Amino acid sequence: MNTLQDLDLRQLEAFAAVISAGNVTAAAKVLARSQPTVSRLIQELELSLGYPLFIRNGPRIHPTEEALQLHQYVQKALLSLQQIRLRAHEIGHQQHRPLNIATTPALAAGLLPQALALLGLQNKVQIVSQSAEQTTHAVITAEADIGLCSLPLDHHAVDLHWIGQSRCAVALQAEDPLANEAEIPLTSLAGRRLIAPWNPLRLRGRFEKALKKLKVPPHEMIETNSSANMLACVRAGLGVAIIEPVTAWGMPLEGVTIRPLREEIPYFFGVITPLGRQLSPAAVSLVEALEAAAEKLLPAFRRLPASEHQRVMLLINSH
Template sequence: MTTLHDLDLRQLEAFAAVISAGNITAAAKALDRSQPAVSRLIQELEQSLGYLLFTRNGPRIHPTEEALQLHQYVQKALLSLQQIRLRAQEIGQQQHRPLHIAATPALAAGLLPQALATLGLQNKVHIISESAEQTAHAVISGEADIGLCSLPLEHHAVDLHWIGQSRCVVALQQDDPLAKETHITLNCLAGRRLIAPWNPLRLRGRFEKALKKLKVPPHETIETNSSANILACVRAGLGVAILEPVTAWGMPLEGVTIVPLEEDIPYFFGVITPQGRQLSLAVQSLIAALETAAEQLLSSFQRLPAAEHPRVMRLLNQED
């Protein structure tokens, strides 16, 4: 069995470089090594693992299925080692500790930059943009110092600082007849193609239930896991969207008009930190800056105390 001592870091770097570059010549240039040296490292890694990583056809090489499977783990490991190197340098130079932030894509792009812009940060900032579940996990595991995530956020390993509430909106192509309205009802969307987030367990499930309750079925649906993709599809005239307000107002897209939704379908998000961790001044400042940014960005924003989480979840479950 291959042991950790058998896995040479230079071999893994060469392997990752060849996968990324597509050939040994380009990988050797990226690594500042000779082409024979990189070829030798690949061959040694193959011998150590006991299976081929690349098939060779003259000067061309192609990764095997095993190589593609291995690459995802090697890439993560190399990135982690790079982070260790950077953190070690910062510790040795007594630099400010980086501020690690995890956030869902909507909050990372629509709200977080506005909050960070108000801070005179001395720290480096690392932003991890993941799904709601992965964002919460990054905070729970201590990978992130602070997280911005949609509800639910009740977990014994996190401290919830406050909950934000704002009404959902409708996104339309700018020349859509409904774009001139001051408010749009769900009934106005009858028969329209809906551009929707793919996850039925979050916001999508809630507005679909509201549409069904009013007997307003969409004509058909395009699904995506990105609010930015939703706006791009709307701009292209592929349909309309019921959208969380953070992306709608925080990432305005030319050619797309945002109109408030008449029915109150609230969007809830929260700010969390690892439970029991002493908060740095940077994290404390960001918690306050996020609230200020949300007040300025979202016209219907309400700040709810963390103690309101059970009530909010009861309200959402009643909708279900």
């Protein structure tokens, strides 16, 4: 490890390419370099690190456990360097600064595109969908200009512009007898297999409390971290789902019927930006467009001021 200061970008690029491509030959084609050059760069990197990155078995190579651990950091660093290259080019050519948006997957797919469609976009847009916690972190560190995140969120470390509220829904296979009902009471789900979000600290916990209060035990559960997965499971006839409204109404899926849930289990999300940061005109416009899109998409949508955050958190924790 004494020669770690000798690491260079070409070695890291070669390492990442071999991991992604699966072999040196394919990596060389991706990098537009010769196979011996890529092999030499990998060997130099291994020498600098002091441990092997690949297990070689004739023409085949397999990454070591150390290589897999290292790759996640190298990949992130290379992506950051690529962003620097792009930003430097844009600054030099006086191009519009890109609008970086961090969002949870449900809001990224169900609401954000409809809001962006309301804007006369001149900026390049970058959308990164990730967990609520990662989305909030991206805004806190100013990696993102704007974030869309389900509550609860770290309110004090960001500027919260407004809170959206809508009612959760039930997703049913189109042939399900309950699909003929105007709205679905939780008691109708007794004994049914439930497709549920896996995270008990967010909507999952509130669903379970409501079911327990009404003494409605599900027959069994399928758990997933994606609302889109929930809809796909419902379409396949694997069960019914109590689902957040953004995906339910924003991503209609053939073969799946969405019905309002009779009991009110509200879904809350926030529009956030880095604390104290002056917003670009594009970001300001998007904050407004998101409200307009939510009003059009979500049944019983309410826009709550940021000052309601504490009350909303008490409401969430009481359910």
